Amino acid sequence: MRRTSSSLALALGLILVTLASHCYGQLSVGYYKGKCWDHNVEEIIFNVVKAKFAKDPTIVAGLIRLQFHDCIVRGCDASVLLDGPKTEKTANPNLSLRGFDVVDAAKIAVEKICPGVVSCADVLTIAARSSVFLAGGKWYYVETGRRDGLVSRQSEALANLPSEYMPVRDALHLFASRGLSKEDFVVLLGGHSVGSTHCDNFKHRLYNFHNTGKPDARMHTGMLYALKKICPKKGGSNSKVYFKHNPRNHYRIDNGFYKHLLVNQAILEIDANIASSPLTNSIVKNLAYSPDYFRNRFGPAMVNMGRIGVLTGNQGQIRRSCSRVG
Structure with a gap:
């Protein structure tokens, strides 16, 4: 019965996202409607996360933490996903982060049907919401329209991420x-x-x-x-x-x-x-x-967190690969 109810809630959520009109700045619910023909970007990402969750339910905590560590440093711009020396990924608090593979898989799936349109920052946000729902959390509408940042610095992650001992x-x-x-x-x-x-x-x-x-x-x-x-x-x-x-x-x-x-x-x-x-x-x-x-x-x-320092409009870029600029 719970599975049926969850499936119904998901279906209604993915349908109603196209009807919602809530906006925050240049972010909005249903931002990608009509930008990828008749493809539902959020459903594609959900299915990737669902497949991973079926094999490894610990990915829920991984994706929530990954979004938090991204947003707290430089804002929600997918800078934590970038590879390279002295990037955020290399900071000690980020060495245990998980979920990069899920975001990459979701990005690849979206790129196949809609190249160069959906940002990695939005893929991460949608993936985190998908994992929350799969773990029994209440479905919530994500605001999308972010662009990806160009800068990722280890020093900024070390300076801004809260510790387990923080008062x-x-x-x-x-x-x-x-x-x-x-x-x-x-x-x-x-x-x-x-x-x-x-x-x-x-x-x-x-x-x-x-x-x-x-x-x-x-x-x-x-x-x-x-x-x-x-x-x-x-x-x-x-x-x-x-x-x-x-x-x-x-x-x-x-x-x-x-x-x-x-x-x-x-x-x-x-x-x-x-x-x-x-x-x-x-x-x-x-x-x-x-x-x-x-x-x-x-x-x-989670929605409020997803608004931190977002890049929109002509700022940033849409990465073709989440792990590198360009």
């Missing part, structure tokens, strides 16, 4: 500088509901939190014990740990992530911080207590 106040300032609200910040962290991380990103919370020689006192004792077994103090383990602890729920977009935060089962420090900070705690509670609140807000927050 809430600093994170809110960073997001506000990109036009995102406090609620956008907390809701976007809900992307962790389908993600995983590695011991190196939170090991300090287990053994030497901020040089105290002790664990983070906020961490649930049962989870602390379990994580210490996975991430021993000595031995160099960098095992993967899922943000949600229910194996049946690893790849579903839902508000379970926030429920874990309220019982001190955050894994990353930034996640624990949003639960304990008076600046964001009330939003975390609202998201945890109301599944519909998170379900209805995640898409709009």
Whole structure:
């Protein structure tokens, strides 16, 4: 029954996108209608993502994170996709990014029927939305019409990407500088509901939190014990740990992530911080207590993120290959 409902929602979404008229600046819903003959660009990209998702559902977290890492640095211009020495790809926080192959495959599929028209920045945005829907998230309308940037610098990625240890106040300032609200910040962290991380990103919370020689006192004792077994103090383990602890729920977009935060089962420090900070705690509670609140807000927050620093009109270019300029 769920599959039938999901298929119906997808069909309606792909049809109604041609009827929507919402615009933001020079971005608009349904921007590619009529630009590729009778081909539905968003459906083509969706089918590529769907095929990948069927084999590897972890791609959902990969694509959401890939779009975030692109948009936070230089805006949503596909600069994170560019190959080359000292590009954003080579920055340490980006070495673990995934989904480049999916964006490339989607771009190739679109180029075959509509060469030189659809930007890599839009392919990435549509691919991320497709993955959210496939993981059980609510369908949302993406605004398109972006062009691709010409510049990608490792130094800018290092300077602008938030760390797992960033204080809430600093994170809110960073997001506000990109036009995102406090609620956008907390809701976007809900992307962790389908993600995983590695011991190196939170090991300090287990053994030497901020040089105290002790664990983070906020961490649930049962989870602390379990994580210490996975991430021993000595031995160099960098095992993967899922943000949600229910194996049946690893790849579903839902508000379970926030429920874990309220019982001190955050894994990353930034996640624990949003639960304990008076600046964001009330939003975390609202998201945890109301599944519909998170379900209805995640898409709009992704849309807001997709507006950061976009290039339109005569700016940038339409890349024929997402990994190189030209």
